Amino acid sequence: xxxxxxxxxxxxxxxxxxxxxxxxxxxxxxxxxxxxxxxxxxxxxxxxxxxxxxxxxxxxxxxxxxxxxxxxxxxxxxxxxxxxxxxxxxxxxxxxxxxxxxxxxxxxxxxxxxxxxxxxxxxxxxxxxxxxxxxxxxxxxxxxxxxxxxxxxxxxxxxxxxxxxxxxxxxxxxxxxxxxxxxxxxxxxxxxxxxxxxxxxxxxxxxxxxxxxxxxxxxxxxxxxxxxxxxxxxxxxxxxxxxxxxxxxxxxxxxxxxxxxxxxxxxxxxxxxxxxxxxxxxxxxxxxxxxxxxxxxxxxxxxxxxxxxxxxxxxxx
Amino acid sequence: xxxxxxxxxxxxxxxxxxxxxxxxxxxxxxxxxxxxxxxxxxxxxxxxxxxxxxxxxxxxxxxxxxxxxxxxxxxxxxxxxxxxxxxxxxxxxxxxxxxxxxxxxxxxxxxxxxxxxxxxxxxxxxxxxxxxxxxxxxxxxxxxxxxxxxxxxxxxxxxxxxxxxxxxxxxxxxxxxxxxxxxxxxxxxxxxxxxxxxxxxxxxxxxxxxxxxxxxxxxxxxxxxxxxxxxxxxxxxxxxxxxxxxxxxxxxxxxxxxxxxxxxxxxxxxxxxxxxxxxxxxxxxxxxxxxxxxxxxxxxxxxxxxxxxxxxxxxxxxxxxxxxxxxxxxxxxxxxxxxxxxxxxxxxxxxxxxxxxxxxxxxxxxxxxxxxxxxxxxxxxxxxxxxxxxxxxxxxxxxxxxxxxxxxxxxxxxxxxxxxxxxxxxxxxxxxxxxxxxxxxxxxxxxxxxxxxxxxxxxxxxxxxxxxxxxxxxxxxxxxxxxxxxxxxxxxxxxxxxxxxxxxxxxxxxxxxxxxxxxxxxxxxxxxxxxxxxxxxxxxxxxxxxxxxxxxxxxxxxxxxxxxxxxxxxxxxxxxxxxxxxxxxxxxxxxxxxxxxxxxxxxxxxxxxxxxxxxxxxxxxxxxxxxxxxxxxxxxxxxxxxxxxxxxxxxxxxxxxxxxxxxxxxxxxxxx
Numbered sequence: 001x002x003x004x005x006x007x008x009x010x011x012x013x014x015x016x017x018x019x020x021x022x023x024x025x026x027x028x029x030x031x032x033x034x035x036x037x038x039x040x041x042x043x044x045x046x047x048x049x050x051x052x053x054x055x056x057x058x059x060x061x062x063x064x065x066x067x068x069x070x071x072x073x074x075x076x077x078x079x080x081x082x083x084x085x086x087x088x089x090x091x092x093x094x095x096x097x098x099x100x101x102x103x104x105x106x107x108x109x110x111x112x113x114x115x116x117x118x119x120x121x122x123x124x125x126x127x128x129x130x131x132x133x134x135x136x137x138x139x140x141x142x143x144x145x146x147x148x149x150x151x152x153x154x155x156x157x158x159x160x161x162x163x164x165x166x167x168x169x170x171x172x173x174x175x176x177x178x179x180x181x182x183x184x185x186x187x188x189x190x191x192x193x194x195x196x197x198x199x200x201x202x203x204x205x206x207x208x209x210x211x212x213x214x215x216x217x218x219x220x221x222x223x224x225x226x227x228x229x230x231x232x233x234x235x236x237x238x239x240x241x242x243x244x245x246x247x248x249x250x251x252x253x254x255x256x257x258x259x260x261x262x263x264x265x266x267x268x269x270x271x272x273x274x275x276x277x278x279x280x281x282x283x284x285x286x287x288x289x290x291x292x293x294x295x296x297x298x299x300x301x302x303x304x305x306x307x308x309x310x311x312x313x314x315x316x317x
Numbered sequence: 318x319x320x321x322x323x324x325x326x327x328x329x330x331x332x333x334x335x336x337x338x339x340x341x342x343x344x345x346x347x348x349x350x351x352x353x354x355x356x357x358x359x360x361x362x363x364x365x366x367x368x369x370x371x372x373x374x375x376x377x378x379x380x381x382x383x384x385x386x387x388x389x390x391x392x393x394x395x396x397x398x399x400x401x402x403x404x405x406x407x408x409x410x411x412x413x414x415x416x417x418x419x420x421x422x423x424x425x426x427x428x429x430x431x432x433x434x435x436x437x438x439x440x441x442x443x444x445x446x447x448x449x450x451x452x453x454x455x456x457x458x459x460x461x462x463x464x465x466x467x468x469x470x471x472x473x474x475x476x477x478x479x480x481x482x483x484x485x486x487x488x489x490x491x492x493x494x495x496x497x498x499x500x501x502x503x504x505x506x507x508x509x510x511x512x513x514x515x516x517x518x519x520x521x522x523x524x525x526x527x528x529x530x531x532x533x534x535x536x537x538x539x540x541x542x543x544x545x546x547x548x549x550x551x552x553x554x555x556x557x558x559x560x561x562x563x564x565x566x567x568x569x570x571x572x573x574x575x576x577x578x579x580x581x582x583x584x585x586x587x588x589x590x591x592x593x594x595x596x597x598x599x600x601x602x603x604x605x606x607x608x609x610x611x612x613x614x615x616x617x618x619x620x621x622x623x624x625x626x627x628x629x630x631x632x633x634x635x636x637x638x639x640x641x642x643x644x645x646x647x648x649x650x651x652x653x654x655x656x657x658x659x660x661x662x663x664x665x666x667x668x669x670x671x672x673x674x675x676x677x678x679x680x681x682x683x684x685x686x687x688x689x690x691x692x693x694x695x696x697x698x699x700x701x702x703x704x705x706x707x708x709x710x711x712x713x714x715x716x717x718x719x720x721x722x723x724x725x726x727x728x729x730x731x732x733x734x735x736x737x738x739x740x741x742x743x744x745x746x747x748x749x750x751x752x753x754x755x756x757x758x759x760x761x762x763x764x765x766x767x768x769x770x771x772x773x774x775x776x777x778x779x780x781x782x783x784x785x786x787x788x789x790x791x792x793x794x795x796x797x798x799x800x801x802x803x804x805x806x807x808x809x810x811x812x813x814x815x816x817x818x819x820x821x822x823x824x825x826x827x828x829x830x831x832x833x834x835x836x837x838x839x840x841x842x843x844x845x846x847x848x849x850x851x852x853x854x855x856x857x858x859x860x861x862x863x864x865x866x867x868x869x870x871x872x873x874x875x876x877x878x879x880x881x882x883x884x885x886x887x888x889x890x891x892x893x894x895x896x897x898x899x900x901x902x903x904x905x906x907x908x909x910x911x912x913x914x915x916x917x918x919x920x921x922x923x924x925x926x927x928x929x930x931x932x933x934x935x936x937x938x939x940x941x942x943x944x945x946x947x948x949x950x951x952x953x954x955x956x957x958x959x960x961x962x963x964x965x966x967x968x969x970x971x972x973x974x975x976x977x978x979x980x981x982x983x984x985x986x987x988x989x
Contacts, residue, residue, distance in 0.1 A: 025920065040429050047433055051440050059508040059639055061849040062443035062452055066459075068499035070436060072492030073463065075881075079889050080488070091923045109923045119471050140923075167484055168463070169429065169470035 025091040025111075028162070032175045033085050035078060041170035044074060077168045084118050084164045085173045088135075092157075093142055095183035097307075097314070099275070103146040104183040106157045111140040120166040125158065149185045152271060152314060157181040184314035189279055190272035192235045194219045194243060216284045218255070219243040254299045255281055257309075258291040271313050278313075282306040292316060329428055329469075336465035336481070337431050338364075341419050343458040344438040348408055351445065353397045356409055359390065363416040383421055390417065404444045411438055428469040435462045449844040460485050494884035502880055504873050505853040521638075522771050523605025524562045524753050527574040530718050533753070534709050534730040539771035542603055543755055544611050545842060547766040549597040555757065556801050557649050559614040559777065559789065560769060562754035564628040570668030571718050573736060573751050599644040601845070608632040611754065611769075613647035614789060620644040627660070628750070640850055653786030656748060664748030664781060667740065672720035679744030689747045689782050693790055696741055700734065700795040703727065707734075707797035731800070734792040735776040748781035752789070756801065763832075764839035775800075902968055903955045910948055910975045927953055948974050 037045065048071050055063030093107030112118055112135040124130035125147050133143050149155055163174035219232060222242035232243040257277045262270045274290065281288040282301070289299035290309045295316075297309055342364070349357055390413035391401070398406035415434045422428050439455050439462070464481035471481075522539050525532055544560075567576025596613055610623055610631040619625070621643045624632040633641070656664070682695040704727060711729045714721045719740045722733050729737075735751050742749035756775035758767035777791040794801050851859075865872075911921050914934060921930045931949035935942035951971045955964060 025915070025923075040426075044433065047437065051437070053510070054440065056506050057509045057511065058444055059852060060443055060447070061851055062447040063440050064503075064505075065452075065496065065500055065848065066440050066443065066455070068503065069459070069489070069492060069496045072495035072499065072884075073488050075495060075885060076488055076492045076888055079885070079892060083892050093923065119476065165470055167467045167470060167488070169425075169466065 025089050026177050026179065027089045028085055028087060028175045028177075030086060033082055033173050034175065035082050035171055035173040038165060038170060038172045041074070044170050048074070074168070074170050078171050080167050081164060081171045081173045083116075084121070084166045085162065085175060087114055088112060088118070088121070088162070090162070090177045090179060092179040092181040095181060096144070097184040097186060097310070098149055099186045100149055100152045100188040102149060104149050104155055104185060106145045106147065106181050106183060108143045108145060108160070108177075108179070108181075109140055110135060110143060112136070112138060114138070118164070118166075120164050122163045122165075124161045124163065126161075147183075152185055152187040152268065152316075154182050154315065155185050157183070184311050186310045186314050187268065187271040187275040189276040190269065190274075191239060192232070192243075192276060192280070193239075193273060194221070216245060216286065218246050220246055255286055255288040256291060256299070257281070257288055259293055260291065267317065271316060275310065275313055278306060278309050329422060329425065332478070333425075333428060333465075333468050334422070336461075336468040336478075337419060337422065337428055340432060340435045340458070340462045340465040341415060343461055344435045344442070344455075345412055345415070347442050347446075347451065347454065348412060348438065351405065352409055352412060353393075355393060355397075356412065359393075360412065360416060363420055380421075383417060386417055387414075390414075404441070408438070408441050408444075411441065425469050429466070432462055432466045432469060435465070447849050449841050452844075456489075460489060463488060491888045494887070495881060498880045498884060499877075500851070501856070501859065502873070502877050504870070504877075505856045507853045521604050521606045523603075523607055524609065524774060526563055526607065527572050528565055528732050528736070528751060528753055528776060529572040530711070530714050530722075530729070530733055530736070533732045533774050533776055534711070536774045537709065537730075537772045541771050542838075543605075543769045543771050543773065544600050544602040545764075545766045545768050546598050546600045546613075546758065549599075551594070551596060553596055553613065553649065556794075557614075558757055558767075559775070559791075560611045560755040560758075561614045561616065561629060561631075561752060562609050562611055563752075564626075564630055564779075565751040565753065566628075566663045567666060568668055568736070568740070568751075570670060570716075576663060576666075596647050596649070597644065598647075599642065601842070602637060602641045602643075604638050604640060606636050606638055608634075608636055610637070610641070610643065612645045614649065614752075614754070615651050616645050616647045617651070618646040639852075640845055642850070651786075653781075656781050656786070661748050661781075664750055665743050665746065667743050670717070671740075671744070672717050674724055675720055675740060676744045678723070679741045682741075683745045689780070692745050692747060693742070693780055693782075696738060697790070697792060697795040700738075700792050705729075705734075705796045707731075707793065707800065731793045732776045734796060735778050738778045738790065738792040742778070742780050750779050752777055752779055756791075761835045761839055763835045764842055766842070768838055903952065903971060906968075906972045906975045907952045907956070910952075910978060913975075913978060914945075944974070944978055948978065 048067060051063065051067040051070070054060070055067055089111035091109040091111070093109050095107065096105030098104040108123065110121065110133070115137040117137050118135040120132060121135060122130045122132045123143055123145055125145055128145070128147055131143055131145060133141060135141055145157070145160065147155070147157070157179055160177045160179070161174055162177055163172055165172050219235075220243070222231060222244050226244045230244045230246075232245050235241065235243050255277075257274055259270060259274065262273055265273065274292075278288065278290070280286075282303075282305075285301065287299050287301040288309075290297040290312060292312060295312060297305075297312060345360060349360065352360070391410060394406055394409045394413060395401055398409065400406050401410055411434065415431065415438065418427065418431050418434065422431060436459075439458060442451065442455055460482065463485035464478075467481045467484050522536065522541055523543065524536065546560075563575060565573035565575060567574050595617075598613065600611060602611060610619060610621075610633050612619065612631050615629045616631055619631050621641070622634060624630075624634070626632060631645075678699075679692075682692045682699075686692045686695060706728045707730070708728050709730060711722075711733060712726045714726065714733075718733070719737050722729050723737055723741075732753075739749040739751050753774070753776045755769045755773040756777075757773045758769040760767055775793070777789060777793065779787045779789055781787050791801065865876075907927070911930075915921070919934050919937065925933075927949050931945050934945050938945075948971065951967060951974070955967055955971060
């Protein structure tokens with residue numbers, strides 16, 4: 001928990017923007033929770049004014065008493081609304097990386113240190129639908145927030161608004177939480193395209209030079225006489241070019257996916273293409289390595305390897 | 318993820334519908350008897366689909382049906398009341414709108430509107446009744462409405478019903494002190510500030526300004542209190558407890574009225590006290606929307622401004638529209654002296670078409686008597702000896718009621734006897750007038766006051782005699798002497814039968830019931846005294862008693878701000894104490910330790926155990942390793958180890974170590 005300096009505490013910008021990213025768990029103390037009436041609260045206030053005028057006009061004592069009771073209840077509910085939020089602790093959890101254009105997930109751990117239950121805690125990222133959760137007493141709960149993505153790179157969680165209208169919905173208490181939670185956004189996978197032939201395909205001495213039926217090796221353009229069973233119809237439908245899946249024999253081929261094999265393309269297009277190749281190679285159980293300017297990931301396979309390579313694409317540049 | 322959910326417009330859960338239905342039912346119920354019959358049917362018709370919606374997700378009322386239903390409901394109210402304004406029509410309209418909205422609820426917003434309308438209907442109820450029992454009922458209804466509001470707010474994350482009720486109870490309890498402060502100190506303004514609808518003061522019962530046959534027997538059907546009186550010192554006997562109301566001089570043969578109004582606003586000379594000593598008492602008069610201030614016969618002094626008329630009426634400047642309290646002094650007998658010619662003429666006025674039989678009867682008495690007093694005695698003897706019956710349900714009378722009553726039906730209530738007697742006296746040349754008011758009352762030993770109900774309404778006569786002036790004569794007493802001793806029991810009345818009177822309850826059967834009735838009435842009286850009568854005037858008195866005289870608006874506003882702040886602050890403190898109190902000291906020390914490390918970028922990761930955390934800290938900051946390991950080991954032993962006898966000593970040691978850990982300052986710390 002980071003305590004705020006006096007200057008931070010009274011800066012008006014904090015009211016609108018929050019106090020920026022903080023490293024540790026964020027605890028909502030008194031100075032962080034703001035509270036204002038909701039539209040329903042304003043309607044309620046208008047109703048109270050009407051009730052008061054009616055009571056005055058009819059000189060009705062019980063009318064006065066009841067108006068004051070309901071008004072007091074609304075005022076006391078401010079404290080309840082505030083208490084529902086105050087003291088909650090927020091810590092960063094894991095992230096769920098996504099390809100650009102998909103939704104990235106951020107896990108938040110919310111801790112309720114008090115014995116009281118806290119219903120109707122709402123978490124909201126700008127431009128996203130809010131998530132509502134209930135916390136029982138002394139409970140820590142993880143909440144997954146989703147955020148839409150557009151571009152490759154590292155996307156921080158940004159400012160999350162935590163709010164509640166409990167118990168009567170007349171007031172809304174809110175606080176800003178900005179945790180150092182950064183999600184990797186992989187490039188948008190490019191079109192299926194012929195995998196690089198010469199530098200990536202390294203025949204081994206004991207190999208069968210790329211002919212066989214067991215393992216997928218790569219693509220090559222269609223030549224008359226190729227079996228239609230080996231045509232990659234998906235790509236044919238998309239790109240109007242006929243590719244043929246090449247199969248290797250008893251040897252495990254290794255592929256180098258190289259930045260340098262894609263000259264003439266923009267950076268992002270290159271990364272997209274590499275991304276596509278990584279996905280395809282992984283899906284085909286093809287061991288592969290990745291070469292980026294200034295970075296080389298050795299040949300490997302498996303989900304961790306795939307993630308490592310995609311991560312490298314996300315962080316590129 | 319667990320139970321967390323995306324916020325999307327979703328249908329209201331059944332539980333929320335149940336809450337809304339309960340709230341609406343509770344607030345509409347007390348209004349039902351006042352609503353026109355067709356609307357009551359409408360309420361029942363609306364309740365049925367409402368109940369069905371509880372079990373099955375019935376689609377809300379389609380919009381295409383809603384508009385015709387609204388127009389039909391509003392039109393019905395307009396047809397029934399001829400207006401949409403006023404408290405009766407307003408409440409009916411509100412009920413129609415509330416029910417239609419209830420059937421049409423789609424979103425939490427709609428549901429919230431239903432709840433707000435419910436609050437409104439609660440306050441509308443107080444325009445009709447402010448009694449203690451009604452207040453208690455509506456307070457309970459408010460509890461349910463507030464629980465409904467909480468349930469609507471939490472829509473989606475449903476909790477058991479008890480949670481919302483408890484929450485509403487806590488909210489209401491916590492707002493009680495603030496409510497009291499606002500009630501006492503919020504600046505009160507004397508209403509009405511602007512015009513009130515015509516029916517604003519309807520529904521009040523009391524004596525009318527005229528009397529025709531059947532007027533008082535209708536009034537005595539009501540058990541509602543007319544006023545309460547408390548005597549200082551002596552209490553008048555039963556036959557002295559005549560409470561004077563309107564005095565009626567003029568008759569058209571059927572109806573009696575005050576007559577020429579210029580008679581009334583004359584300032585009466587203070588009467589000379591008679592031989593009887595004065596009675597001092599206070600009266601709390603229920604509002605009746607007329608000018609009369611009821612007082613014991615014959616009043617000479619009143620503590621509030623009033624017109625004292627020549628015929629001993631006390632008239633308020635404004636109609637009595639709220640409970641009014643005053644003290645008064647009365648004498649049971651005052652010699653009013655001579656009668657001027659104008660008044661004598663008014664007191665001898667007879668209808669144009671006077672009955673010859675009545676006139677002959679009076680003239681016979683006149684001839685056979687030596688004095689006016691003897692004529693009066695003969696008339697009373699006539700009522701007593703002939704077969705006259707005192708009944709609450711007399712037969713209807715035709716064109717000449719007095720003649721018909723005296724010679725044909727001979728069944729009547731006090732207004733028949735009083736009217737007939739005055740007509741007979743005037744025919745005999747004796748000045749006479751009708752006085753209406755109340756007679757008797759029931760003593761409440763718990764509150765030490767006399768409760769006079771509308772059922773004690775009465776009419777009697779006054780005649781002017783040369784020696785002593787105006788004298789009260791009650792012809793009813795000649796027919797039914799019990800009436801003067803006991804209260805009438807309207808429930809015992811049968812058509813045409815003799816009136817029934819309240820029999821003193823035997824101690825075995827009715828004793829405890831009667832005591833309960835006394836208790837309830839005494840409580841109601843206190844309720845009125847302390848709560849309902851608190852208005853601008855009482856507020857000034859209250860502030861003066863606190864030493865605040867002529868408080869300015871600015872001072873009042875400031876004081877109100879401070880005074881409202883205090884209860885709120887109290888609730889806030891109470892909440893904070895409850896929230897922070899019950900935590901294990903060991904855990905608290907550990908959390909403090911973690912916080913201190915977190916300040917130096919050594920925050921404990923979620924899910925990281927104490928041992929792993931200590932290892933990581935020790936690796937990152939080798940200089941701290943010894944202390945961190947010692948604290949962690951002690952914490953683990955205290956929190957997860959077997960309970961040991963020296964646990965409290967160790968706890969203290971842990972706290973001390975944590976404290977010193979933070980106090981440890983060295984130039985190197987910054988670099989650590």
